[in-house]
Amino acid sequence: MTMPSILVACEHWLLQYRRTWRGTLTSSILAPLLYLATLGLGLGASFDLQVQAHTQRVDYVVFVAPGLLAGWALQTAAEVSAYPVATAMRMDRTYHGMASSPVGYRGAYAGHLAFIALRVAINCAIFLAVLGALGIVTSWWAVVALFVAVLTGMSCAAPILAFSAAITRDASLTTLTRLVVTPLFLFSGIFYPVSVFPTVLQWLISVTPLWNGAELCRQLMTGHADLRPALLHLLVLGCYLLLGTVAAERMFKRRLTL
Amino acid sequence: MTQALSWGQPASVVHARGLTKSYGGPAAVDGVDLEIWAGESVGILGPNGAGKTSLMRMLSCVSLPSAGSLRIFGLDAAKQSRDIRRRLGIVHQEDILDSELTVAENIYIYGRYFGMPRAVIRENSAELLEFAKLSDRADSRVETLSGGMKRRLSIARALVSKPEVLLLDEPTTGLDPQARHVLWDRLAMLKTRGVTLILTTHFMDEAEQLCDRILLMDRGSLRDEGAPQELVTRYASKDVVEIRASGAADVSALAELVGKIGNRMEQLPNRLLLHVDDGDLALRAVIDLGVDPRACLVRRGSLEDVFLRLSGRSLLG
Ligand SMILES: Nc1ncnc2c1ncn2[C@@H]1O[C@H](COP(=O)(O)OP(=O)(O)OP(=O)(O)O)[C@@H](O)[C@H]1O
Numbered sequence: 001m002t003m004p005s006i007l008v009a010c011e012h013w014l015l016q017y018r019r020t021w022r023g024t025l026t027s028s029i030l031a032p033l034l035y036l037a038t039l040g041l042g043l044g045a046s047f048d049l050q051v052q053a054h055t056q057r058v059d060y061v062v063f064v065a066p067g068l069l070a071g072w073a074l075q076t077a078a079e080v081s082a083y084p085v086a087t088a089m090r091m092d093r094t095y096h097g098m099a100s101s102p103v104g105y106r107g108a109y110a111g112h113l114a115f116i117a118l119r120v121a122i123n124c125a126i127f128l129a130v131l132g133a134l135g136i137v138t139s140w141w142a143v144v145a146l147f148v149a150v151l152t153g154m155s156c157a158a159p160i161l162a163f164s165a166a167i168t169r170d171a172s173l174t175t176l177t178r179l180v181v182t183p184l185f186l187f188s189g190i191f192y193p194v195s196v197f198p199t200v201l202q203w204l205i206s207v208t209p210l211w212n213g214a215e216l217c218r219q220l221m222t223g224h225a226d227l228r229p230a231l232l233h234l235l236v237l238g239c240y241l242l243l244g245t246v247a248a249e250r251m252f253k254r255r256l257t258l
Numbered sequence: 259m260t261q262a263l264s265w266g267q268p269a270s271v272v273h274a275r276g277l278t279k280s281y282g283g284p285a286a287v288d289g290v291d292l293e294i295w296a297g298e299s300v301g302i303l304g305p306n307g308a309g310k311t312s313l314m315r316m317l318s319c320v321s322l323p324s325a326g327s328l329r330i331f332g333l334d335a336a337k338q339s340r341d342i343r344r345r346l347g348i349v350h351q352e353d354i355l356d357s358e359l360t361v362a363e364n365i366y367i368y369g370r371y372f373g374m375p376r377a378v379i380r381e382n383s384a385e386l387l388e389f390a391k392l393s394d395r396a397d398s399r400v401e402t403l404s405g406g407m408k409r410r411l412s413i414a415r416a417l418v419s420k421p422e423v424l425l426l427d428e429p430t431t432g433l434d435p436q437a438r439h440v441l442w443d444r445l446a447m448l449k450t451r452g453v454t455l456i457l458t459t460h461f462m463d464e465a466e467q468l469c470d471r472i473l474l475m476d477r478g479s480l481r482d483e484g485a486p487q488e489l490v491t492r493y494a495s496k497d498v499v500e501i502r503a504s505g506a507a508d509v510s511a512l513a514e515l516v517g518k519i520g521n522r523m524e525q526l527p528n529r530l531l532l533h534v535d536d537g538d539l540a541l542r543a544v545i546d547l548g549v550d551p552r553a554c555l556v557r558r559g560s561l562e563d564v565f566l567r568l569s570g571r572s573l574l575g
């Protein structure tokens with residue numbers, strides 16, 4: 001796998017994206033606005049909610065915004081690394097075309113991951129820009145949070161890509177959404193602190209990529225990041241990214257060199 | 259490598275020993291030894307399921323062999339597949355195209371996969387579109403093309419990188435006669451430029467037109483090989499008398515009647531083939547025996563007869 005292979009494989013997805021980016025951009029701007037309106041203005045303001053974030057009580061919208069950023073990274077990752085991957089593997093067989101060229105199966109998955117990273121980064125940057133425009137985020141640490149959000153997205157995207165490359169029926173993707181993506185989104189401490197749960201469940205949640213990502217984003221954006229826990233969160237995210245990439249490598253090899 | 263260096267001897271393009279592919283069940287390709295030289299055009303013939311595609315995919319350095327050794331251009335296929343693929347043009351049995359991209363974009367992105375500069379691809383692309391007779395559809399999405407148009411695009415796409423070796427798995431399946439002839443001309447032209455052709459086909463006329471050498475494959479093994487004419491001489495006769503019949507019973511009755519004529523006889527469901535040295539002489543003998551002349555046809559022995567004979571004897575099929 002070399003840099004040019006990854007770049008030209010990525011170029012393929014960009015070529016396709018050129019035709020659809022306007023549509024996706026609209027939803028990229030609209031979705032965070034809708035979430036913030038419902039949760040921050042609607043829920044938060046109606047009940048005059050304040051939430052404990054570390055040592056400090058903050059407005060609900062300040063609590064929920066960094067979590068939503070990480071959650072939005074997951075949503076984007078799930079969207080761009082599930083159906084498109086399954087289609088490229090079994091329907092269009094785009095990957096087979098790449099595997100028949102110098103790009104090879106390695107370039108095929110690595111190039112797609114690169115493109116997914118770009119999509120996640122664009123969506124998260126827009127989300128942050130919206131937060132900034134609404135005055136919800138003021139600290140420059142948000143730029144670091146952007147990096148963490150993209151890493152969170154990729155730590156989810158790599159395993160999802162491996163899974164989507166392995167399946168033989170599209171119905172498995174619905175199962176993935178229902179049993180993995182949605183529960184992750186709902187239970188990873190985005191909307192409320194996980195301290196409401198029993199300890200065992202908290203443990204379980206603390207090894208999910210989304211909780212680690214959301215937690216670190218929140219620490220950064222509320223200005224409470226400590227180095228040690230931050231490194232631990234990064235480590236967990238890095239592990240998911242690494243394991244997902246290894247799984248993707250194996251799946252692509254198995255399916256494309258048969 | 260010594261071959262590549264010595265004078266007068268073409269370079270080895272494919273060198274396979276004990277090449278085997280199994281998908282879990284019985285081997286689809288079973289211990290194939292194969293040598294192909296630069297500039298040759300080689301056809302692989304065999305019945306459905308013989309293992310042609312499995313073999314082609316290994317030679318394309320796409321599919322990994324289950325056992326055996328494979329060197330392409332003198333490079334180890336297991337370790338240097340990327341360097342090898344850079345020099346190959348591959349047309350798969352089933353079209354692999356990006357259906358959401360346009361015709362021109364399909365050619366463009368494929369050139370990019372080979373690391374070609376954008377300007378060079380654009381330069382070549384007009385000529386390739388012309389060859390594929392798709393110039394007026396350059397901006398159509400591939401989804402909207404007919405089956406034969408997609409096939410032509412697949413072939414054009416494989417040519418964008420100016421490959422040294424072209425691997426074509428049933429290239430003309432789905433093409434109309436005109437498109438077939440255009441492709442044959444193109445392949446003949448590439449051959450004169452020294453491009454090595456490796457192809458599979460179920461069209462015997464195509465194999466006879468294009469190939470210097472035919473490999474007969476069955477149940478994962480290569481059973482025989484030779485120039486088309488050699489194989490015809492070996493397995494068929496110079497001429498063939500075909501007698502049409504109305505059914506199996508009729509064929510048997512005919513066989514009884516004319517069985518003594520010629521070197522060999524082939525009974526098909528509603529045809530009888532007599533392999534003979536002199537077609538006109540044999541035809542007269544057949545008519546003398548009372549067979550309706552309108553049911554008879556004399557033609558040259560062809561690869562088709564070789565194929566039918568071998569599959570009839572279950573060497574193939
Ligand atoms: N992906 C696969 N998984 C399992 N078995 C396979 C696979 N591909 C091919 N086979 C088996 O390998 C054998 C050879 O198949 P192959 O496609 O190489 O034949 P072929 O000579 O190309 O046939 P055709 O003329 O129909 O294209 C067949 O028995 C087929 O069922």
Ligand SMILES: [Mg+2]
Nearest residue numbers: 310311312351
């Ligand atoms: Mg085949």
